[in-house]
Amino acid sequence: MKNISKRFSVVLLLAAFLLLTSTLLAQKPKANAFKKVAKDTIALRLDSSKTKVRQFDGQAIERYKAEKEFQYGESDTQQLNWWERFWKNFWAWIDRLFGSDEAPKKSKSWPAFVKYGVIAIVVLGIIFVIFKLVGVDWKIFSKKSKEIEVPYDESLENIHEISFEDELLNATQSQNYRLAVRLLYLQTLKLLSDKELIDWEVNKTNAIYVKEFKQNGGNDVFANLTYQFEYVWYGDFPIDKSIFDMIQASFEQFKNQIK
Amino acid sequence: MEQEQEMFNQRTDLSELSQAVEQIRTQLGKIIVGQTATIDLLIAGLLANGHLLLEGVPGVAKTLSAKLVAKSISATFSRIQFTPDLMPSDVLGTAVFSPKTAEFQFRQGPIFGNIILVDEINRAPAKTQSALFEAMEERQVTVDGNTYKMEEPFMVLATQNPIEQEGTYRLPEAQLDRFLFKIEIQYPSLEEEIEILTQQHQTDTLHQLEDIKPVLNVAQITALRATIKALHVEAKLLAYAAQIVNETRQNKALYLGASPRASLAIVNSAKAIAAMAGRDFVTPDDIVKVATPVLAHRVMLSPEKEMEGLTTADIIAQIIKKIEVPR
Numbered sequence: 001m002k003n004i005s006k007r008f009s010v011v012l013l014l015a016a017f018l019l020l021t022s023t024l025l026a027q028k029p030k031a032n033a034f035k036k037v038a039k040d041t042i043a044l045r046l047d048s049s050k051t052k053v054r055q056f057d058g059q060a061i062e063r064y065k066a067e068k069e070f071q072y073g074e075s076d077t078q079q080l081n082w083w084e085r086f087w088k089n090f091w092a093w094i095d096r097l098f099g100s101d102e103a104p105k106k107s108k109s110w111p112a113f114v115k116y117g118v119i120a121i122v123v124l125g126i127i128f129v130i131f132k133l134v135g136v137d138w139k140i141f142s143k144k145s146k147e148i149e150v151p152y153d154e155s156l157e158n159i160h161e162i163s164f165e166d167e168l169l170n171a172t173q174s175q176n177y178r179l180a181v182r183l184l185y186l187q188t189l190k191l192l193s194d195k196e197l198i199d200w201e202v203n204k205t206n207a208i209y210v211k212e213f214k215q216n217g218g219n220d221v222f223a224n225l226t227y228q229f230e231y232v233w234y235g236d237f238p239i240d241k242s243i244f245d246m247i248q249a250s251f252e253q254f255k256n257q258i259k
Numbered sequence: 260m261e262q263e264q265e266m267f268n269q270r271t272d273l274s275e276l277s278q279a280v281e282q283i284r285t286q287l288g289k290i291i292v293g294q295t296a297t298i299d300l301l302i303a304g305l306l307a308n309g310h311l312l313l314e315g316v317p318g319v320a321k322t323l324s325a326k327l328v329a330k331s332i333s334a335t336f337s338r339i340q341f342t343p344d345l346m347p348s349d350v351l352g353t354a355v356f357s358p359k360t361a362e363f364q365f366r367q368g369p370i371f372g373n374i375i376l377v378d379e380i381n382r383a384p385a386k387t388q389s390a391l392f393e394a395m396e397e398r399q400v401t402v403d404g405n406t407y408k409m410e411e412p413f414m415v416l417a418t419q420n421p422i423e424q425e426g427t428y429r430l431p432e433a434q435l436d437r438f439l440f441k442i443e444i445q446y447p448s449l450e451e452e453i454e455i456l457t458q459q460h461q462t463d464t465l466h467q468l469e470d471i472k473p474v475l476n477v478a479q480i481t482a483l484r485a486t487i488k489a490l491h492v493e494a495k496l497l498a499y500a501a502q503i504v505n506e507t508r509q510n511k512a513l514y515l516g517a518s519p520r521a522s523l524a525i526v527n528s529a530k531a532i533a534a535m536a537g538r539d540f541v542t543p544d545d546i547v548k549v550a551t552p553v554l555a556h557r558v559m560l561s562p563e564k565e566m567e568g569l570t571t572a573d574i575i576a577q578i579i580k581k582i583e584v585p586r
Contacts, residue, residue, distance in 0.1 A: 234493050235267070
C-alpha cells in the first residue's frame with residue numbers, strides 16, 4: 001500500500017515538473033519575433049523659397065467696422081438716451097448674474113414680455129414699499145373694504161378688528177358670560193399690544209404674553225386675568241352673573257392701570 | 260390669585276396627585292441636580308401611561324434618572340442591558356422543557372415587570388428591538404402561540420446614546436413611535452456641575468440610591484392615571500393638537516410625519532402636564548410644552564435639512580410658530 005502511494009506521488013511530481021517547464025518554454029520568445037529597424041532617421045529638405053509678407057487693407061477694415069452687422073460688441077453708448085442705457089446696463093447685469101460670458105450679445109435676446117414683466121414687478125414693489133411706509137390698511141382692497149369692524153364670528157382672532165364694546169354688550173345681554181370673559185381678555189391683549197407691552201401674534205400662547213408683559217415691567221395682575229380667562233374659556237367652568245361681574249371688575253381695574 | 264382660586268373651585272380632586280408629584284420631585288432632586296424639565300417629563304410620562312426614551316451622551320445620568328423613577332414607585336423592576344448579541348428570547352422569555360412534567364414550560368423574561376429599564380436600547384439590532392413591539396403597544400407577549408398579559412402599570416424606560424455614537428443602531432420607526440416622549444438629557448450648566456461635585460464628591464451614588472423610598476404604589480398610580488384620563492380638553496384644543504401633527508405630514512422639511520398615535524400622545528401627556536400644574540383642563544401651553552418631546556423622535560428630517568444641520572426639534576418649533584393658538 002505504501003509503495004503504491006510512493007509511486008503515485010512520484011508520478012504526481014513528474015507531471016507537475018513537466019507542466020511547469022512547458023509553461024516556461026511557452027513564454028520564451030521566438031528568435032525572429034522582433035525585427036530590427038534598419039534606419040530610424042530621415043533627412044529634411046530645407047525650404048529656400050522667398051516669403052511674401054501681405055499687409056492688411058486699412059480702408060477695408062474701416063469699412064467693415066462701420067457696417068452694423070460686424071459690430072459684435074456693445075453699441076456706442078454715447079448714441080443711446082438714459083432710458084436705453086439703463087435697460088442696456090440692466091440686461092447686462094442680469095446676464096452677468098446668471099453667469100453668461102456674452103453679456104452684450106445676450107442683452108438683445110430677452111423677449112419684450114419679460115422686459116415689461118420686470119417693469120411691472122418693479123413698479124408694484126415700489127407701490128408696496130410706499131404703502132407699507134404710509135401704513136395703509138390692506139383690507140381696504142378686499143371685498144369687505146367698507147366693513148372695517150367686521151362681525152365677531154367672522155373675525156375670531158384678529159383683535160384689531162373686533163368691535164369689543166358692541167360684542168361685549170351682545171354677549172352680556174344674551175347671558176353668554178363665557179364669551180364675554182373671552183372678549184374682555186382679547187380686549188386686554190389688544191390694549192397691551194397697542195401700548196407695546198406685548199408683541200401680539202396669533203400663534204403665541206398666553207404664557208408667552210404673560211412673560212412679555214413681565215419683561216416690560218408689568219405686574220402679576222395680567223397673570224391673574226389670564227388665569228381667570230383660561231379657567232372660563234379652556235376649563236369650561238360654569239360662570240354666572242355674579243362671577244362675571246367680579247371678573248369684569250378686575251379686567252376694568254387693570255385697563256385703567258394700563259391707560 | 261387667592262381670589263381667583265376661590266372663584267374656580269376645583270371640580271376634580273388633584274390634591275393627592277399634586278402631593279405625589281411633589282414627593283417624586285423631591286426624591287429625584289436628592290440626587291439629580293437641575294434638570295427640572297427632564298424630571299417633569301419623566302413624571303408626566305409616568306402619569307400619562309407612556310414609555311419613555313432618554314437620550315444623551317454617556318455620563319449625563321440617563322440610567323440614574325430612570326432608576327430613580329423606578330425606585331420612587333413600589334412596583335416590580337427589571338433591568339435589561341441591551342447588547343449587540345442579545346436575542347428576543349433573552350427579553351421575552353422562552354419555553355423550557357421540564358423533565359418532571361415532560362412538557363415545555365414558558366419561563367418569563369425580564370420584560371415581565373412593572374417598570375422595565377432597557378439600558379442602551381440602540382446597542383441591540385432591530386431584531387431584538389422588535390421583540391418589544393407587542394409588549395410596548397398591546398401590553399402582552401405572544402410566544403409559541405400563547406399570549407401572556409403584562410401586569411399594570413407597565414412602563415418601559417429606555418436609554419440610548421445619540422445615533423452618531425460608535426456601536427449604535429438606529430431604532431426602527433415603529434418602535435420610536437411607541438415611546439411617548441424622547442427626553443434629551445443635556446449637559447448640566449457650570450453652576451449645576453459645581454453643585455453635583457459639591458454634593459457627590461464624598462458620597463457614593465449607589466448608597467444615595469438606597470435612600471430613595473417609594474412614594475407611590477401600583478394602586479395609586481392606576482388611580483392617578485384614571486383621574487388624568489378624565490380631564491377636560493376643549494374641542495378647539497384637540498383640533499390644535501391635530502393641526503400640529505398634521506402639519507408634520509405636510510411640511511417639506513420632513514421626510515416622515517407623525518402618526519395619529521402622536522396626536523393621542525400629545526393630548527394625553529398635555530393632560531398629565533395640566534394635572535401636575537393643578538388644573539383639571541388643558542391649555543394651549545400644555546400642548547406646546549409636550550409637542551417637541553412627543554414629536555421629535557417620531558418624524559424624520561429630509562436629507563437636505565439634515566445636511567443643513569437642522570434637527571427635528573427645530574422643525575417642530577417652526578411648525579408650532581406657524582399654527583394659530585385657539586383663543
